[in-house]
Amino acid sequence: MKIGMCMFLWTTSVGRKHEKLLRDIHATGFDGVEIPIFEGSPDDYRRLGGLLDDIGLERTAVSAMPDPSMNLISPDPETRNRGITYTQWAIDCAAALGADRLSGPLHSTLGHFSGAGPTAAELRWSISSQRTIGEHAAKRGVTVALEALNRFECYLLNTMDDLAAHLDEIGHPNIRAMYDTFHSNIEEADPIGAFTRNKDCIVHVHISENDRGVPGRGNIPWTETFKAIRASGYDGWLTIEAFGRALKDLAAATKVWRDFSETPEAVYREGYRHIRTGWQAAV
Numbered sequence: 001m002k003i004g005m006c007m008f009l010w011t012t013s014v015g016r017k018h019e020k021l022l023r024d025i026h027a028t029g030f031d032g033v034e035i036p037i038f039e040g041s042p043d044d045y046r047r048l049g050g051l052l053d054d055i056g057l058e059r060t061a062v063s064a065m066p067d068p069s070m071n072l073i074s075p076d077p078e079t080r081n082r083g084i085t086y087t088q089w090a091i092d093c094a095a096a097l098g099a100d101r102l103s104g105p106l107h108s109t110l111g112h113f114s115g116a117g118p119t120a121a122e123l124r125w126s127i128s129s130q131r132t133i134g135e136h137a138a139k140r141g142v143t144v145a146l147e148a149l150n151r152f153e154c155y156l157l158n159t160m161d162d163l164a165a166h167l168d169e170i171g172h173p174n175i176r177a178m179y180d181t182f183h184s185n186i187e188e189a190d191p192i193g194a195f196t197r198n199k200d201c202i203v204h205v206h207i208s209e210n211d212r213g214v215p216g217r218g219n220i221p222w223t224e225t226f227k228a229i230r231a232s233g234y235d236g237w238l239t240i241e242a243f244g245r246a247l248k249d250l251a252a253a254t255k256v257w258r259d260f261s262e263t264p265e266a267v268y269r270e271g272y273r274h275i276r277t278g279w280q281a282a283v
Helices: 016-028 042-055 078-097 119-138 160-170 181-186 190-197 222-231 246-252 264-281
Strands: 001-007 032-036 058-062 101-104 141-148 177-181 202-207 238-239
Touching: 001 058, 001 264, 016 042, 016 141, 016 264, 032 042, 042 058, 042 078, 058 078, 078 119, 101 202, 119 141, 141 160, 141 202, 141 246, 160 177, 160 190, 177 181, 181 190, 181 202, 181 222, 190 222, 222 264, 238 264
Parallel strands: 001 032, 001 238, 032 058, 058 101, 101 141, 141 177, 177 202, 202 238
Antiparallel strands: none
């Protein structure tokens, strides 16, 4: 098991200006960081990967579809093609960074709603888009970990069962699933069962408190969660995802209107100890 920290708490554009912070994250004990990919070029991420190598941090990557003009489930083929191109670019950046997985709701536009649930046609368009993306990801040595989001952030895939069934239809080894404790806490009648039933398709895990603040301070059933993850044989990343108000656009997208911790340091330092002790106790 590896413990990671998502950089969303501070920025969507990590660079050398964050070196001091990255070194403190490493000193805290983290194995790696999760790097947002929303702008820049593969060369930018290659340079960032060199900095992370110097610090001693491994890395994963995360992104989202920010614009309805690139929606992968649009009825318009050109719109879907723009979404495929965007995702392929994000995969190229992840590969240049040295990340072997790119996670997030990379199945539809974040926060964009039709006013109804997913249609059969939208699911077909998604399958086609993801198969094309999967072929590109395989060439780059990257696995895309799709994320089921709560109903207030997307409508295509809200539960792990729906996500797993969709992955079966896609049928590509480089298109898999991420489990997020925050979203599961909202959408799943049985969050632990949702993980256990679908463990075979899960390649990434986000550790996120029910308020998206400091892991361990809220009402997520952490003892049962860590036991289920460990019992499943999962040995990948447990990455903290938390949010704050520092970035106005990201705060608006994630509906963050107040601070959830006294300092960012409390999130990653206390959060790291929470994961470490929870994992050790889950025997």
